[in-house]
Amino acid sequence: MRFSLSWLADYVDLGEGLELETDPAGRHSTRRITEAAQRKASQIGEKLTSVGLAVEGYPVQTFDGGGRAASGAGEPGLEVEVTSNRPDCMCHLGLARELAVALESTLRPPSIPLYGSLSSDGSSGAVVLEDPEGCPRYVARVIRGLKVGPSPEWLRRRLESIGQRSINNVVDATNFVLWEMGQPLHAFDLGTLPGGEVRVRRARAGERLVTLDGKERELDPEVLVIADRERAIAIAGVMGGLATEVTAATTDLLLESAHFDQRRIRIAAKRLGLHTDASHRFERGADFGVCDEASRRCAALLAELAGGVVEEPAVDAVARRPRPVAWRLAGADLARFTGADVDASSIERVLSGLGFAPRAAGDGLWEGEVPPWRAADFEPRRPRPATAAPAGAPGEAYPQDLYEEVLRHVGFARVAPTLPGLGGVDAGVNPGHALRGRVQRALAGLGFAEGIHYAFHDQAADDRLPVVVRAGAPLALANPLSERYAILRRSLVPNLVAAAEFNARHGAPGVRLFEVGRLFPGGAAEEIEAVAAVAGGPAGGPWDGPAPCDLLGLKGIFDALLAELPAGPFEARASELPGVTPGTGAQWLAPGNLVVGWFGRVASADVPFELFAGELLLSRLAVEPRPRRVVAPSRLPSVRADLTLTHPLDLAWSVLAAAIDAAPDPRRVGFRIKDRYRGEGVPAGAVATTITFEYNAGERSLTQDEVNESQSRLAAELERRFGVAREEPR
Amino acid sequence: MSGAGTTSGGAVPTPEELERLAGEAEAAIAAAGDRAAWEAVRVHWAGARQGRLRELQALIPRAADRKMFGQAFNRLKSRVEAALEARDAELARAEIAARASEARVDVTLPGRRPPTGSLHPVTLVLAEIEEIFRGLGYSVAEGPEVEEDRFNFGLLNFPDDHPARDAQDTLFLEDGRLLRTHTSPVQVRTLLARRPPIRVICPGRVYRNDNDLRHSPMFHQVEGLCVAEGITVGDLKGTLEAFLTRLFASDTKVRLRPSYFPFTEPSCEVDISCQLCHGTGCPTCSGTGWMEILGAGMVDPRVLENCDLDPDRYSGFAFGLGLDRVAMNKWGIPNIRSLFESDERLLRQVRG
């Protein structure tokens, strides 16, 4: 939000440096932008930043074209990030209030004439408040006999200095009050209002209104409107209607200065997609107390600028008063909470300056009421069951809200750094987190680079490759960034395949990538943590002597990973999987046939090598940790012996291995596959598998006879069950 | 055996002839090119049974002047033995040299590297942060990435229909839930699940409807939360100083500026002295000497009440840090998007 420094200077003494000029009415302006002025601007900016109003830039507004701009004429400005809890700082007077406290100066509010007004409860008369929740207060003031025309130089300059355009004296006067006091005002052409009456009510379903921007809008009962006896004439707190607009011919007008409910205005602005300076203020919370004052300020300007006569009394209809919020602050509690020693005079100075009007209520104890312009930021305490407050009693502010006000202005630098006086360590446990770390380190150790990808992709990616857990349709975004990011992923592999393609396009001869992340199975199903990897081509350069990745190479990565985890081994069952080359796909099965992952060769990827992928659901691994024990090795060396079995090609290794396991032999301590051979001597449709067996009798040495006996017994058994005759060499 | 032929037939050689034989022997020994030739020449001259020295020694008793002949023979024998020994040593040296040249490797050639992988820069930064907070007694808590409105907003004191929500650029799901916009919902989940004292950090992926050169729709945060009796603003400040001076340079300055978050009161933005210029001002810090690093504050009493904790008894602090910017800073990664496109040429350079 843009602020003008010379405008701020109307309400608070900014000190030397800005080369301010003052007109007879006491309004300030800056003639030239000098280096001193810029230094001053950044000093003030730092002050504001230090109290929580972050100044993000120092724009300079120049006037009257290039010639004078080049000579340095203009108004120095501030670009302030006003957080959404500070609607009171969305105007010059509000910012000046903060600045006055920060500079240890005093605020000079403008002097405003006391035009009379007549209180009403809004149930009848010229102003009827039909929705006291949505509009608790409405000040209607009539100004007659004015002449719409251009604004004087000072007013145009004021508005232009904050990037606004001057329109005419009437509109400019309302805008000036908006940017000065923060109260949005609206002027209706009184001649277009039958009986000069207004009602504030909910719109009727299907009711229509052409707004000031010329657009016809369809309304509904969620939207609050200003209406005459018949129809809606303005969208309350958002935008006026075209039919009641002030025109060059207007002479009499009704000036609205009302308080609208935050939520009601926010709902209307969102539904209509209409965001205005007025709606921005109301939806953050306007100042209930300023309605009449702002109206009088604007009326006085209209009298001065457009020759209007302010009619008395105005109507000040109040259908509901906000519950006041009382506060109490104990200096000792403040010191205990902040760890900063703040003296009593600083507490009093800050709270008085900010409008909290502190009253001493004992030694180091103050109390008062939260000013109405801060109401939105001081939502009172919820009633505590033990202390039922009488109806109509003021609300009670949280002391923390007061601590913040004081601390903002005395500064965090006053707080001495300490560490929480808590012994020991926190009691929380998180096995999933530890598991993830092991997976990441294991795969990095196996030569894979860790990647991280967006958790969303397109629908086609969900269909293209295997998904282990589908719980109905994938979760779809209501407002996706684009169709490419339309749904939440149920597999990490599509993004990894895309990354493999990216690397291949950039000349990589091979890829080794993995990711650990969440999968979203759909519906209300819990998120699943998974790990996936893709590999293809060689892992290094030709010098390093790597073989290009193949299917068992990829499977071996997962075997090695599982060996690092308290889980597995899992059975790999051949499966036809979508997007996987037929004959290469497999599912990982945990005991009970629970599918915990898959692997296979990616059927279609735009890479110049065979690409393999696998995925493992970590959330399903953590369920049953495998006991971790070692077997003490024998002091004697083992005896190894090979056995070659020629068997049909379609005999799965897992079946063969299970058969070996099922033929118990106390001397056999292990076996592993050594080689597979197809070719001369092996009939078509068969394969010769060589297995190395390891024998050890523990405490004594084995004889060759014993080993031979074990081997031939096993060989006979395997031959009988699985063997095919070898062809005689020709 | 041509050299021996002149003295065969039983004639006793003269001392001059023995002198000449010594010269002959020395020449033959020196000419032995390898171990086999040396062995042959040794057997010829010094063989125990049929060597020339043995034959000549047998002639000593028949010599005219036995003493003179004996002396001449001894000279011959010493010269032959010395020559054999010298040649033996030479051959041994040559053999060692030959073996060395066969095994020699150019040690300046690159080693054959087994494949080595890498962890993502965000993973490494998080590991560092976890290490720091583990040392301060914190544990790690996690929560879902798809969240309910009440955990992401409502219980964190974002009122319904309030502009504070606009700043979050939320990605909504069609079923009414949303992708968490920050890791703060894990605070609430932790406070609802456990009783104080609580010290946790909550790392994770978060999402915003924001995609441009500086913003990614997905990024990473780590949230810290400490709630117990008597936790102060000073504890927040001290913890952040301890944390940031470990994560960054040990002389890093830490500055707290008041700010606003709905779920903390008071709230602050936390700046550290610019890691490039050490506070003197440079383009990276827009000349300010400071870099905004995280948001923090004391847990808002309304949030404590939402989690059934009495704000008069308990207090606490929370902070949230973006991991991606820290990672980019640490490794000089210029563009946030390159964190998420898995270019192995970049990823494999990253070392912890």
Ligand SMILES: [Zn+2]
């Ligand atoms: Zn710098």
